[in-house]
Amino acid sequence: MSKIYFILSVILLLVFVSCKNETQKYIPNKFERIWYSIDGRLKIDSSHAFEYVKYTCVSQSISKGKWNIVNDTIFLNSFSPYGCYFEEEFGIPPSADTTQFTPLKTTEKNCEPNSGYVNFRNEKFYIKDSILISKKSTYYENGEFNLHTNFKMKNYYE
Template sequence: MKISRLSLYFFIIFLALFSCKKNNAVDISQIYGLWKTKSGATYTKESFNLNADKTFTYKSSGHISESFSFGKWEVVKDTLILNSVMPKECYYLLSFDGKCESSHIIKDELIYKTIDECESPVPNNFFIEFKSSKFIITKDSLVHKITHKNCEEIPYKITLYR
């Protein structure tokens, strides 16, 4: 009786250890390439290009302005993390994570620039800063995980697709 009970315990432990779903690492080669957003705003087009050398570029164009960014990316478990590299030129600066529904309205006290006390060469061209911006990696999309806590309104849900 003791042998069968002992065997049963080992069998239960074996099942518990090997039947748990493991958090497999993401195959990063699957995320290289061009991703586009569907954020609900039909007049804005956004795209990300994730390069194999772990750099990225971001472009956005709307009816009155253009935005861009570039930098480095990394994957931690199931999360893509983007960090911008600041340009050496002067541009207006906006935070990607601070993107709220009324973020297109700029108030004087909220205007930041890539270089303090500089003049922006183009008034409708913005550099978008990604500061540890997180996207959850799923089978066919990248879902932005909002980390900005100071939005007065509900932020957009931003999902990237192929």
């Protein structure tokens, strides 16, 4: 009887030793990467966070927030900014009327910002032909592709 227990113990030991403990590999989704517009960079990472940086010839704007995916669409929502920034909404171009001065909205009253904060408020994007396309402003009025609110996988300047 003890010989049977010994043999069973050896067999069980061999079974347990031969089992592999494989850790699951993380497979990134198709949105997770760094995307480029003509004047900005959008980094979507695996921790459901995003960072956006927009450059112009005289200024820079940023945004940070969280994302989630529903079907084939990613939704971006910015955190409330902390600090003194000019506030702007993603995808809304500045006024074309340069003859009138419109005071810019700031994140704090009576502050003098050095940069801007871009608000993403439930902004929706999808991927088509390797391009991250904004559902808000896909095209300009004349039918040309909007290079400011849609993103490519490669930098425009490479």
